[in-house]
Amino acid sequence: xxxxxxxxxxxxxxxxxxxxxxxxxxxxxxxLGIPIIYVYVFTVWLVGIIVVAVIAESKNVEDTxxxx
Numbered sequence: 001x002x003x004x005x006x007x008x009x010x011x012x013x014x015x016x017x018x019x020x021x022x023x024x025x026x027x028x029x030x031x032l033g034i035p036i037i038y039v040y041v042f043t044v045w046l047v048g049i050i051v052v053a054v055i056a057e058s059k060n061v062e063d064t065x066x067x068x
Contacts, residue, residue, distance in 0.1 A: 005055050013048045
């Protein structure tokens with residue numbers, strides 16, 4: 001189950017870093033003096049790292065149940 005979640009988040013992050021989505025944020029707008037594309041890329045990257053860390057550190061349901 002954990003491996004399936006990691007594969008799903010990898011596919012999702014790949015889609016978020018692909019051209020059509022990135023082109024939405026490639027504008028001449030700034031947030032606190034930082035171009036919005038940089039804010040988007042680093043925010044998605046940080047959230048992706050956090051989600052992968054939470055998934056990797058979580059215990060599987062099968063790991064917590066004892067087999068009889």
